[in-house]
Amino acid sequence: MTDTPDPTASTEPASSEPSPAPPAAAPAATTPDTGSNGWQKLPSRAVLLCTIDVSLSLAIVFAIAGVVLGVLTVGSWVGIASGLSGALLGAGIGTWIGLRRYRNTLWRLDAHGFAVRRGVAWQRETLVPLTRVQHLDLKHGPLQRLRGLATLVVHTAGTRHNAVSIDHLDAQDAERLRERLGRQLDHDEDA
Amino acid sequence: MSAPGSTVSPDDESTRADRRLHPMSWLFVLIQQLKQFIVPLAALVFFGRGDRNELWPLIGVGALVLVALWRYFTYRYGIGSNAVVVRSGLFNRSLRVIPFVRIQNVALHQTVLHRLFGVAEVRMESAGSKEPEAQMRVLKLDDALALEALVRRRGAAVAEGQAEDSADVLLRLPPAEVLRLGLVSNGGLVLIGAALAGLSQYTPDFNARVPGRIGSQATHWLSGHVQAYHLDAIGVALIAMALIALIAGLLKLLSIVLALLRYYGFELSEHGRRLTAERGLLGRWRTTVPRRRIQAWTLEEGLMHRLLGRRGLSVDTVGAEANEDGRSLKELAPIATPQACDALIERLLPRADWDRLEWRALPDATWWRLFLPDVPWALLAVFSLYWQVGAWSALALLWLPWAAFKAQRRTRRIGYAIGEVLIAVREGWWRRSWRFAELDKLQALQLTRSPLDRRCGTATLWLDTAGAGALAPPLRIRFLPENEARQIYARLAAILSQRPLRW
Numbered sequence: 001m002t003d004t005p006d007p008t009a010s011t012e013p014a015s016s017e018p019s020p021a022p023p024a025a026a027p028a029a030t031t032p033d034t035g036s037n038g039w040q041k042l043p044s045r046a047v048l049l050c051t052i053d054v055s056l057s058l059a060i061v062f063a064i065a066g067v068v069l070g071v072l073t074v075g076s077w078v079g080i081a082s083g084l085s086g087a088l089l090g091a092g093i094g095t096w097i098g099l100r101r102y103r104n105t106l107w108r109l110d111a112h113g114f115a116v117r118r119g120v121a122w123q124r125e126t127l128v129p130l131t132r133v134q135h136l137d138l139k140h141g142p143l144q145r146l147r148g149l150a151t152l153v154v155h156t157a158g159t160r161h162n163a164v165s166i167d168h169l170d171a172q173d174a175e176r177l178r179e180r181l182g183r184q185l186d187h188d189e190d191a
Numbered sequence: 192m193s194a195p196g197s198t199v200s201p202d203d204e205s206t207r208a209d210r211r212l213h214p215m216s217w218l219f220v221l222i223q224q225l226k227q228f229i230v231p232l233a234a235l236v237f238f239g240r241g242d243r244n245e246l247w248p249l250i251g252v253g254a255l256v257l258v259a260l261w262r263y264f265t266y267r268y269g270i271g272s273n274a275v276v277v278r279s280g281l282f283n284r285s286l287r288v289i290p291f292v293r294i295q296n297v298a299l300h301q302t303v304l305h306r307l308f309g310v311a312e313v314r315m316e317s318a319g320s321k322e323p324e325a326q327m328r329v330l331k332l333d334d335a336l337a338l339e340a341l342v343r344r345r346g347a348a349v350a351e352g353q354a355e356d357s358a359d360v361l362l363r364l365p366p367a368e369v370l371r372l373g374l375v376s377n378g379g380l381v382l383i384g385a386a387l388a389g390l391s392q393y394t395p396d397f398n399a400r401v402p403g404r405i406g407s408q409a410t411h412w413l414s415g416h417v418q419a420y421h422l423d424a425i426g427v428a429l430i431a432m433a434l435i436a437l438i439a440g441l442l443k444l445l446s447i448v449l450a451l452l453r454y455y456g457f458e459l460s461e462h463g464r465r466l467t468a469e470r471g472l473l474g475r476w477r478t479t480v481p482r483r484r485i486q487a488w489t490l491e492e493g494l495m496h497r498l499l500g501r502r503g504l505s506v507d508t509v510g511a512e513a514n515e516d517g518r519s520l521k522e523l524a525p526i527a528t529p530q531a532c533d534a535l536i537e538r539l540l541p542r543a544d545w546d547r548l549e550w551r552a553l554p555d556a557t558w559w560r561l562f563l564p565d566v567p568w569a570l571l572a573v574f575s576l577y578w579q580v581g582a583w584s585a586l587a588l589l590w591l592p593w594a595a596f597k598a599q600r601r602t603r604r605i606g607y608a609i610g611e612v613l614i615a616v617r618e619g620w621w622r623r624s625w626r627f628a629e630l631d632k633l634q635a636l637q638l639t640r641s642p643l644d645r646r647c648g649t650a651t652l653w654l655d656t657a658g659a660g661a662l663a664p665p666l667r668i669r670f671l672p673e674n675e676a677r678q679i680y681a682r683l684a685a686i687l688s689q690r691p692l693r694w
Contacts, residue, residue: 111688112681112684112685112687112688113684113687113688119639121641121642122639122640122641122642123639123640123645124637124638124639124640125637125638125639125680126635126636126637126638127635127636127637127680127684128634128635129635129636129684129687129688130688131687131688131689131690131691131692132633132634132635132687132692156634156635156655157509157634157657157692158634158635158655158656158657158659159655159656159657159658159659160653160655160659160665161634161635161637161653161655162634162635162655164635
């Protein structure tokens with residue numbers, strides 16, 4: 001529990017606090033949908049990882065399209081040039097998409113459960129009640145390890161939303177989340 | 192749920208694993224293995240011909256017989272005070288102790304051959320696993336029924352401390368009803384479709400050749416006759432319609448036969464807290480599931496249903512969802528009158544007040560939002576038909592008024608209800624469905640908003656339950672006003688966080 005420089009550190013104590021206090025406050029808190037009431041952003045270190053996959057794939061697609069277009073219309077030299085500019089364009093668009101995606105990915109842990117909000121045009125907010133968590137996965141990819149990030153997957157017994165995952169969480173937040181959500185599992189077993 | 196006595200130390204139970212399977216069980220194990228090894232055996236038959244040795248397949252079958260006998264001699268089961276014990280294997284021994292409380296589903300299956308020998312196959316399933324916990328192939332029918340009753344009684348006794356064991360018959364389908372079920376169902380179509388799909392998978396060029404050949408021969412034959420009779424356009428159209436009617440009639444007939452085979456003598460009964468369904472004409476299926484294992488309910492009423500004044504009630508259970516026919520209890524009432532369905536729901540969900548639910552309409556469900564998805568399809572049909580029939584393809588646009596009419600009817604019927612125990616969604620007009628689940632059985636909530644939703648200030652609330660099939664109508668409330676959706680979402684979240692998940 002060392003303090004990290006990201007904004008999540010200040011709000012974390014409130015959310016890691018166990019059940020008794022929030023139930024009354026929580027419904028009120030959910031009604032205004034914007035604002036930072038409990039909703040946490042991904043750490044700023046995650047921006048690169050959020051954007052890199054979209055921009056890379058878009059850059060490749062646009063580059064190929066550019067090369068094909070250039071070669072077919074003028075010649076091979078123009079093809080290379082248009083391919084390069086296509087790659088730049090693709091990377092730009094990808095970065096824009098990734099940034100918007102990064103900004104619109106939020107998560108929250110309150111007395112009711114773990115919620116993830118994502119999506120830019122099609123927005124979805126998924127909530128897994130604490131009592132419905134079946135098991136948890138914590139994944140660290142190589143790039144994520146470099147930047148101290150992790151992917152958390154919360155599994156339920158449901159069908160359509162049986163795995164709610166959130167990419168590029170702060171690794172320590174992810175640890176804490178796993179502990180908090182896992183604690184509930186122990187309670188269930190006792191009950 | 193887990194009573195202290197449910198954990199059994201294997202030592203004192205293992206001594207009691209003293210019962211054997213039915214002496215003929217090796218035959219059924221063999222049949223099952225033959226089914227599994229049919230491909231290698233066929234390969235032996237075909238390729239063994241090369242070196243003139245026709246013994247290979249026989250040796251293969253002989254080996255399988257030995258394995259089957261081996262299984263029979265090494266498989267023992269027993270009934271302890273709290274658990275079923277299964278011991279199998281000689282060199283690689285396994286001992287399995289399955290507490291009665293954990294056994295959720297007991298399924299008995301009899302094929303015609305089983306019935307000839309008076310035996311049955313027993314599967315016991317627990318909550319989590321996809322594979323059956325124990326599979327007894329095969330027991331004497333009486334033993335199987337006794338075992339099922341024992342599991343029911345012991346499971347109930349440990350869980351509730353009392354065992355009321357009077358079997359109440361909740362629903363019984365007379366043959367006339369089964370015929371109606373056949374009329375309603377599309378079993379024939381599904382079967383033919385599946386058969387065609389299977390054929391096209393196994394024979395790679397089936398898709399290209401066989402239907403083409405059949406089609407060309409049929410048209411040849413037909414056109415010969417048509418030319419012989421010198422029919423005009425109306426005559427050809429009449430013949431085509433007659434053909435379509437004939438095919439539809441044959442498919443319906445097949446559906447009826449299938450319904451008779453599957454559902455003849457359907458009987459749903461309640462033993463204490465467990466539901467038992469028994470059905471089948473030649474092969475018999477008998478499944479037993481605790482009532483609380485039901486995750487979500489679907490009440491459906493198609494056009495045929497409505498004409499016959501019937502509905503169908505089905506449920507989702509968890510566990511063996513392998514889509515294997517008859518393994519899990521899916522249909523509580525394959526077909527029944529609306530009153531019977533309501534009575535059944537009332538009986539099985541006594542606290543839910545199914546009859547007195549307050550259905551709320553969705554004022555923001557404007558008809559054009561249901562109509563919109565049809566527009567691209569109609570346009571696509573126009574474009575693709577244009578190459579075939581020219582300007583006549585514009586006739587496909589006639590679909591749009593019908594779609595609009597349908598959308599209007601649907602918006603009028605769409606609605607939802609939240610009771611103390613139950614959440615229910617009602618949708619559809621042509622084909623109506625009611626989908627509902629107990630609040631305790633919800634697993635996750637999702638609120639989605641499409642760009643159109645945001646423009647109209649609405650949201651869709653998805654409620655996830657366990658064991659829902661891909662074909663079942665989803666449990667979701669569309670076109671909710673956003674603040675109402677958020678209120679329900681928050682309310683459900685609060686309720687769910689209070690109630691632990693009980694399987």
